[in-house]
Amino acid sequence: MAQPLAAFTPRRAGLVVAALAAAAGALTLNHDLVGVFYDDGLYAGIAVALAHGLGYVHPHLPGAPAVVHYPPLYPLFLTPLFGAFSLPVAAYLAKLANLALAALGAGLIAWHATRARLLGDQVPAWLAPVVVAAAAIAIPVLAVQAVLFSEPLFGVLLATAVIFGDAAPPRLSPAAGAALAGAAAALALLTRSIGIAAGAGIVVFLLATRRAPRQVALAAATPVALAALGWGLWLLRHRGGIDPALALNYGSYFETVRQAGLGVFWPATRDLLRPLGDLTLGLVAWPALYYAFAAAAIAVGGYGVYLLLRRSSIGWTLVFYFLILAVWPFPSDRFLWAVLPWLGLVWTAGAAALWRRERLRLAVFVLAAVLLAGYGVVEARGFAGRWWGTTAHRISANFGELLPWLATLPTGAVLATDDEALVWLYTGRPSVPLYVYGYHGRSETRPSPAEHRAYLERQGVTHIVLSGFGGGSDVELDSLLGAFPGWLSVIHRWSGGRAVLRVSR
Numbered sequence: 001m002a003q004p005l006a007a008f009t010p011r012r013a014g015l016v017v018a019a020l021a022a023a024a025g026a027l028t029l030n031h032d033l034v035g036v037f038y039d040d041g042l043y044a045g046i047a048v049a050l051a052h053g054l055g056y057v058h059p060h061l062p063g064a065p066a067v068v069h070y071p072p073l074y075p076l077f078l079t080p081l082f083g084a085f086s087l088p089v090a091a092y093l094a095k096l097a098n099l100a101l102a103a104l105g106a107g108l109i110a111w112h113a114t115r116a117r118l119l120g121d122q123v124p125a126w127l128a129p130v131v132v133a134a135a136a137i138a139i140p141v142l143a144v145q146a147v148l149f150s151e152p153l154f155g156v157l158l159a160t161a162v163i164f165g166d167a168a169p170p171r172l173s174p175a176a177g178a179a180l181a182g183a184a185a186a187l188a189l190l191t192r193s194i195g196i197a198a199g200a201g202i203v204v205f206l207l208a209t210r211r212a213p214r215q216v217a218l219a220a221a222t223p224v225a226l227a228a229l230g231w232g233l234w235l236l237r238h239r240g241g242i243d244p245a246l247a248l249n250y251g252s253y254f255e256t257v258r259q260a261g262l263g264v265f266w267p268a269t270r271d272l273l274r275p276l277g278d279l280t281l282g283l284v285a286w287p288a289l290y291y292a293f294a295a296a297a298i299a300v301g302g303y304g305v306y307l308l309l310r311r312s313s314i315g316w317t318l319v320f321y322f323l324i325l326a327v328w329p330f331p332s333d334r335f336l337w338a339v340l341p342w343l344g345l346v347w348t349a350g351a352a353a354l355w356r357r358e359r360l361r362l363a364v365f366v367l368a369a370v371l372l373a374g375y376g377v378v379e380a381r382g383f384a385g386r387w388w389g390t391t392a393h394r395i396s397a398n399f400g401e402l403l404p405w406l407a408t409l410p411t412g413a414v415l416a417t418d419d420e421a422l423v424w425l426y427t428g429r430p431s432v433p434l435y436v437y438g439y440h441g442r443s444e445t446r447p448s449p450a451e452h453r454a455y456l457e458r459q460g461v462t463h464i465v466l467s468g469f470g471g472g473s474d475v476e477l478d479s480l481l482g483a484f485p486g487w488l489s490v491i492h493r494w495s496g497g498r499a500v501l502r503v504s505r
Contacts, residue, residue: 010115013129017136018107024137025099028146028388032396034091035422039070040148044082044091045421046075051083058250060424060431062414062459065241068252071231073190074150087425091148098152102145105155106136109341112163118312118345123352131348134375135341138279139382144337146388150191151338157188158198158317158339165202165220165313175219178206181313182220186227193231193253194324194335199224201317209310245436245447245455256329259439269326273298275333276343279378280371296367297347304350311349314342329439395419398468398498403427405492406500409463416456417465418473432459434466435473449483452476456503464488464501477501 008016035041042058046067049059056072057064067075081090081097113119113128135141144151161184168177181202188195203221206212235252247255277294284290308315321339325332336343351368354360382388399422406415407427417423420431436455438445447455456464466477474497481488488501 008114008126008129010111013114013125014107014111017110017129017133018103020133021106021136022099022103024142025102025145027383027386028142029092029095029099030146030389030392031088031092032147032389032392033399033422034087034148034425035419036392036395036399037147037149038419038421039150041419041421041425042070043075043078043148043150044087044094044425046070047078047082048425050075050079058421060421061246061250062430062432063241065243065250066234066238067250068235068239068242069250070150071190071193073187074153077153078148094148095146098145098148101152101156102136102141105152105159106132106341108156108159108163109345112159112166113345116166116312118308118314119349119352120307122356123349127348127352128345131344132341135344137379138337138340138375139378139387140275140279140333140337141340143388143392144334147392149334151334154188154191154195154338155341157184157191158195158342160184161188161198161202162312162314162317165205174212174216178202178212178216178220179223182223185220186223189224189227190231192338194321196224196228197320197324198313198317199228200320201315202313204316204320205309205313208316243455243458245451245458246433248438249433249436256439257327259329272322272325272332273336275331275336280374282378283374284370293367293370296363297371300350300354300364300367301343301347302350303354304346304348307349307353308346315346318342318346399423399426401494402465402467402498406465413462414460415463415465416459416461418467418471423465432456432461434464435471435476437472446472446476449479452480453484453487462503463491464503466497466499466501469497 034044045058045060046056049055049057049064054064056067056075058067077097078090078094081093084090085093110129110132113132114125117123117125119128119131161181164177164181164184168174168180172180182199185195185198185202188198199221203217203224206217206220207214235254239252239255242250248259273294276297277290280297281290281293284293305315305318309319318339321335325335328335351364355364399419403423403426406423406429409415409427409429411428413429415423415429415431416434417431418434420433423429423431436447436452438447446452464477466474468474487504489504490499491502492500
């Protein structure tokens with residue numbers, strides 16, 4: 001097996017990995033409702049607004065305030081589909097597009113890792129594409145691309161930025177190659193705000209590692225700076241349109257940082273790599289042993305980052321990427337899945353380098369075997385149980401029962417519900433989140449019943465929809481019912497505690 005794999009050219013490596021990623025991704029295609037994972041409904045709603053000439057706004061919220069939470073590139077990418085086709089058709093075509101983008105991103109990474117020998121000159125050429133393929137078909141990666149999330153587009157743009165940042169095509173000057181790297185990084189920033197890490201990483205790589213002339217680094221920095229400035233000016237101009245109670249869900253990331261503060265650093269850092277442990281160390285049940293293996297894996301990964309700092313701009317990009325996540329109050333899961341192929345390459349580079357040290361060879365073998373076994377079990381169980389879609393299917397089926405009745409409410413009704421963008425997409429009724437929250441450091445805060453009622457009245461809410469128990473909305477609704485008897489009355493019920501309540505005026 002090793003002999004044919006060793007004969008892989010970079011082009012063949014990229015094509016094979018892209019084909020594998022596409023085949024696995026095809027299994028995730030579905031007809032679930034848009035909005036089951038919240039962000040996907042917001043992206044689709046913004047695309048609908050753009051397609052109908054409403055501007056870059058949240059059309060489901062009363063007053064249609066401007067969008068300041070999500071950069072515009074992914075909604076713009078979706079706009080032609082939601083403008084030309086019905087909602088179900090547009091959603092399915094968008095999922096097909098995500099599948100193609102995910103396959104393209106994996107192929108580009110495998111091609112570049114093989115061509116540039118990112119794992120080291122002494123490592124077999126087949127290993128890099130194998131690592132990228134394994135990461136590209138990981139269950140959580142498939143779950144992300146099964147809905148309308150921006151990660152697949154971000155992955156392609158990040159890979160493109162790294163490729164141009166590492167080595168410009170021979171026919172281009174160094175400054176032109178750097179400018180293309182900066183342009184791709186700028187587009188990554190306009191897809192996901194954390195893309196700023198790519199811009200910073202490429203510039204530092206050119207200056208600190210490649211010792212490039214300043215004009216070359218400036219060529220890379222300029223597109224990123226212009227994109228950041230343009231998006232920042234939009235935020236400053238429009239951030240006041242978001243209700244303060246919605247600041248975490250709909251406000252700019254500056255509001256997130258303001259609420260969380262630097263107190264989030266230690267809790268966020270401590271939990272930063274937990275998703276990777278869940279993916280690879282699930283077979284290690286004894287806590288002491290788990291943390292020992294986790295610490296060893298982190299040390300190997302850290303050494304891999306050190307090596308990649310000298311080989312590729314992805315090294316510095318990941319340094320800035322993790323620095324941002326270290327002051328981020330939200331769970332790191334989706335951020336890690338967006339760069340999982342790169343993380344796999346980084347870890348493998350560190351392990352391959354340590355393997356060449358005779359005294360460490362046994363330790364590296366045991367650690368790699370444990371991680372691979374844990375990953376293999378998750379993959380086997382995940383593919384057998386189709387884990388990438390279980391939660392989405394459940395939420396979709398739940399709202400599939402609720403939506404026909406909700407569509408009978410008066411057109412002037414304003415609903416407070418979970419997955420509010422989903423409800424608007426399928427009923428046309430303005431909808432706001434029922435569950436609202438904030439942060440104080442890493443701790444989540446909730447409004448008092450009086451603050452919650454004031455928010456609902458500011459939004460003009462006429463009906464409250466409880467879509468189920470366990471998401472936090474039920475707790476806040478219970479507080480409202482206890483604090484204001486007679487203000488809310490049940491007008492319809494479903495099984496499982498789901499209900500619609502009318503607001504008394």
